[in-house]
Amino acid sequence: MPILWLTVIVLALAALGYVIGRRRALASGDGRIRNLHSLPSYYGSYVAMMTGVPAISLMLLWLLAQPFWVNSAVLADLPVSAVADGSSSSLVMSDVRRLADGLDRAVAQGVMTEADIDAMGSDLSGIRTRLGNVGVALGSDVSTDILTSAQDYRTKAATGRLVMSILVLAVAIVGFGWAYQRTHKDFRARNVVERGIRYVLIAAACIAILTTIGIVLSLVFNAIAFFRVYPASDFFFSLTWSPSFGGGSELGILPLLWGTFYISIIALLVAVPIGLFSAIYLAEYAGPKVRGVAKPLLEVLAGIPTIVYGLFALLTVGPFLLGIFGPDGVGWMQAGTAVITAGLVMGIMLIPFVSSLSDDIINAVPQALRDGSYGLGATKSETIRQVILPAALPGIVGAILLAASRAIGETMIVVLGAGAAARLDLNPFEAMTTVTAKIVSQLTGDADFSSPEALVAFALGMTLFIVTLGLNVFALYIVRKYREQYE
Amino acid sequence: MYDAPQVTKQETAVTDVKIQASDVQVYYGGNHAIKDVSVAIDDKTVTAFIGPSGCGKSTFLRCLNRMNDTIDICRVTGDIRIDGEDIYDKRVDPVQLRAKVGMVFQKPNPFPKSIYDNIAYGPRIHGMARNKAELDEIVEKALRRGAIWDEVKDRLDAPGTGLSGGQQQRLCIARAVATEPEVLLMDEPCSALDPIATAQVEELIDELRQNYAVVIVTHSMQQAARVSQKTAFFHLGNLVEYDDTSKIFTNPEDSRTESYITGRIG
Numbered sequence: 001m002p003i004l005w006l007t008v009i010v011l012a013l014a015a016l017g018y019v020i021g022r023r024r025a026l027a028s029g030d031g032r033i034r035n036l037h038s039l040p041s042y043y044g045s046y047v048a049m050m051t052g053v054p055a056i057s058l059m060l061l062w063l064l065a066q067p068f069w070v071n072s073a074v075l076a077d078l079p080v081s082a083v084a085d086g087s088s089s090s091l092v093m094s095d096v097r098r099l100a101d102g103l104d105r106a107v108a109q110g111v112m113t114e115a116d117i118d119a120m121g122s123d124l125s126g127i128r129t130r131l132g133n134v135g136v137a138l139g140s141d142v143s144t145d146i147l148t149s150a151q152d153y154r155t156k157a158a159t160g161r162l163v164m165s166i167l168v169l170a171v172a173i174v175g176f177g178w179a180y181q182r183t184h185k186d187f188r189a190r191n192v193v194e195r196g197i198r199y200v201l202i203a204a205a206c207i208a209i210l211t212t213i214g215i216v217l218s219l220v221f222n223a224i225a226f227f228r229v230y231p232a233s234d235f236f237f238s239l240t241w242s243p244s245f246g247g248g249s250e251l252g253i254l255p256l257l258w259g260t261f262y263i264s265i266i267a268l269l270v271a272v273p274i275g276l277f278s279a280i281y282l283a284e285y286a287g288p289k290v291r292g293v294a295k296p297l298l299e300v301l302a303g304i305p306t307i308v309y310g311l312f313a314l315l316t317v318g319p320f321l322l323g324i325f326g327p328d329g330v331g332w333m334q335a336g337t338a339v340i341t342a343g344l345v346m347g348i349m350l351i352p353f354v355s356s357l358s359d360d361i362i363n364a365v366p367q368a369l370r371d372g373s374y375g376l377g378a379t380k381s382e383t384i385r386q387v388i389l390p391a392a393l394p395g396i397v398g399a400i401l402l403a404a405s406r407a408i409g410e411t412m413i414v415v416l417g418a419g420a421a422a423r424l425d426l427n428p429f430e431a432m433t434t435v436t437a438k439i440v441s442q443l444t445g446d447a448d449f450s451s452p453e454a455l456v457a458f459a460l461g462m463t464l465f466i467v468t469l470g471l472n473v474f475a476l477y478i479v480r481k482y483r484e485q486y487e
Numbered sequence: 488m489y490d491a492p493q494v495t496k497q498e499t500a501v502t503d504v505k506i507q508a509s510d511v512q513v514y515y516g517g518n519h520a521i522k523d524v525s526v527a528i529d530d531k532t533v534t535a536f537i538g539p540s541g542c543g544k545s546t547f548l549r550c551l552n553r554m555n556d557t558i559d560i561c562r563v564t565g566d567i568r569i570d571g572e573d574i575y576d577k578r579v580d581p582v583q584l585r586a587k588v589g590m591v592f593q594k595p596n597p598f599p600k601s602i603y604d605n606i607a608y609g610p611r612i613h614g615m616a617r618n619k620a621e622l623d624e625i626v627e628k629a630l631r632r633g634a635i636w637d638e639v640k641d642r643l644d645a646p647g648t649g650l651s652g653g654q655q656q657r658l659c660i661a662r663a664v665a666t667e668p669e670v671l672l673m674d675e676p677c678s679a680l681d682p683i684a685t686a687q688v689e690e691l692i693d694e695l696r697q698n699y700a701v702v703i704v705t706h707s708m709q710q711a712a713r714v715s716q717k718t719a720f721f722h723l724g725n726l727v728e729y730d731d732t733s734k735i736f737t738n739p740e741d742s743r744t745e746s747y748i749t750g751r752i753g
């Protein structure tokens with residue numbers, strides 16, 4: 001039974017449960033809501049919840065676990081002869097999965113029948129083209145062993161799904177029956193539903209946290225794999241970055257980190273003053289009309305995809321700067337792609353970020369503080385400088401640090417605006433590159449995935465992750481530490 | 488109702504008028520909060536504003552140092568003169584006006600700074616001290632006058648926001664007197680104070696009266712009777728009665744005033 005249908009049936013059962021549960025509760029209280037412990041809708045929700053939630057959870061868990069189980073079961077039966085020299089069982093298994101998938105699809109589209117597949121026997125020449133017709137490209141011709149395994153895979157998967165459907169329906173029905181039978185006017189449905197809602201929320205939070213942990217773990221394992229093949233001391237302390245896919249690369253992170261920080265600092269030098277001043281203007285000086293127009297406008301800037309900023313850097317800012325500082329002008333700049341180009345554009349990108357966060361923070365400073373200052377005969381700018389900014393400072397610092405971690409993580413603007421040369425240099429008119437840009441280029445090359453040149457991307461990512469995490473933690477710490485001041 | 492000639496009949500005839508408000512109207516958007524109020528506030532006198540909650544005492548007080556300018560929807564019309572000068576005139580700088588007319592707000596609002604900096608804020612802005620020693624002296628004097636010196640003298644560097652509600656209120660009083668205003672507007676300055684601190688603040692008010700005009704909003708009839716020489720009774724945005732405190736409390740002319748002070752409305 002397709003999963004969609006299964007879901008629909010369970011949900012329909014739940015909906016039915018709502019109606020029936022509600023009715024039964026009302027009936028048990030002689031039709032008067034006053035006689036019930038909870039409002040009738042709570043009894044309905046209770047039955048619906050008990051029908052739907054366990055069944056759907058079981059289904060999700062099953063769907064997650066089944067591939068692992070089928071995989072290992074098929075792998076156990078895989079004949080040794082199927083694994084050719086120079087190949088590995090995991091590669092063969094991925095062929096098997098592809099083939100099984102292709103057969104499934106072919107059957108679903110009516111190109112083949114199960115009988116056809118069985119009848120093929122040892123004549124496997126046509127299968128590749130036939131599957132190609134339904135959009136499944138196989139890497140090589142299919143051997144008998146693989147076909148057998150694929151068939152094995154398909155049966156096991158089908159059995160698994162059948163068992164799952166039965167179990168899910170059973171759980172739904174049992175839940176329904178159990179909840180229905182407990183529905184009675186004295187039953188505390190409201191409290192139970194309340195607890196149920198809490199568990200649903202906890203589950204959502206867990207998923208968010210677990211995926212984060214998953215991402216970190218995948219980074220960590222790959223980074224460890226990298227440090228197995230490349231010495232960590234070279235990675236962290238070497239001053240050169242020159243990957244060569246033939247081997248013998250030097251993969252020092254320092255030039256990349258330097259590029260990252262240099263560009264980020266220029267970006268912050270642009271974004272912080274402009275963003276902060278515009279926030280002060282908007283929060284303290286602008287009338288409601290100006291504010292109503294300017295604030296959304298600034299926020300539109302924040303919604304522009306970074307690739308557009310990258311194009312802006314490449315096509316507008318770079319040539320413009322080259323015109324001033326290039327060979328025709330001052331002569332400091334050789335090409336449009338340079339640290340200064342990327343930094344400026346990234347700064348422009350961060351302005352709305354800084355300003356809208358700071359604006360919210362400044363607005364959160366209580367009016368009573370402003371009144372207190374004005375009441376003592378302070379002017380507007382004295383009030384801003386001596387009362388509002390100090391009160392808002394922790395929040396503003398937090399906003400700046402958040403902006404910094406965005407700058408550090410930015411990629412597109414760097415790729416298009418700063419060039420690709422990893423360089424340790426002080427001259428802002430030189431091309432440089434950053435950690436993120438190199439992560440992209442290392443993984444998009446056609447290096448072997450287990451070579452240090454590709455794995456280094458994970459070590460870079462890990463370092464970047466730690467740096468931004470540190471910044472964010474620090475930002476949160478600052479914000480928290482000073483928050484109570486005026487609360 | 489109050490009318491102008493009565494002022495001259497006062498027993499405290501030595502005083503002259505410090506603030507003269509005529510036909511003041513205040514609107515918050517469409518809400519007419521102060522209706523046609525005229526009042527003459529004497530110099531070297533404590534004037535009490537009493538009246539039920541929401542009758543416009545704070546609003547009227549805030550007109551006297553143009554604090555209502557900071558509220559977008561608030562509109563003030565009429566004529567308010569301090570020392571004969573129209574404070575709503577375009578040439579008047581509200582910043583300078585507020586340095587002259589100090590204010591203690593209804594809700595204590597210490598700055599998130601140290602106790603010392605809270606007090607030194609005004610004197611620094613107005614350049615009242617030539618050096619640190621002078622500033623220290625101003626701060627100590629203000630804190631003493633605010634009846635809080637003994638409690639905070641050992642922790643002048645602690646944040647003002649860390650004080651108790653009553654201490655914060657006295658800190659704000661000290662902060663307001665530190666700038667030596669000519670008129671001090673106090674909006675329920677004792678609402679969170681214990682009897683001892685209240686007595687000290689009342690003593691301060693009495694002392695300030697020697698040189699300044701003090702206007703105090705209070706919900707305590709006893710306090711109004713104790714500290715003020717003149718009392719104004721507000722009701723629903725109207726100034727119902729304005730007279731010598733002794734007269735208001737013993738022989739009010741308006742029945743609403745009588746009901747209020749005897750506790751029947753409000």
Ligand SMILES: Nc1ncnc2c1ncn2[C@@H]1O[C@H](COP(=O)(O)OP(=O)(O)OP(=O)(O)O)[C@@H](O)[C@H]1O
Nearest residue numbers: 515518520539540541542543544545546547558593
């Ligand atoms: N900032 C404001 N915006 C809109 N309306 C306001 C504002 N401040 C006061 N008002 C309105 O003006 C009227 C008078 O308020 P005001 O604060 O002057 O009363 P009050 O006499 O000081 O009362 P209380 O004794 O409770 O402090 C009230 O109706 C109030 O709703």
Ligand SMILES: [Mg+2]
Nearest residue numbers: 544545593674
């Ligand atoms: Mg008030």
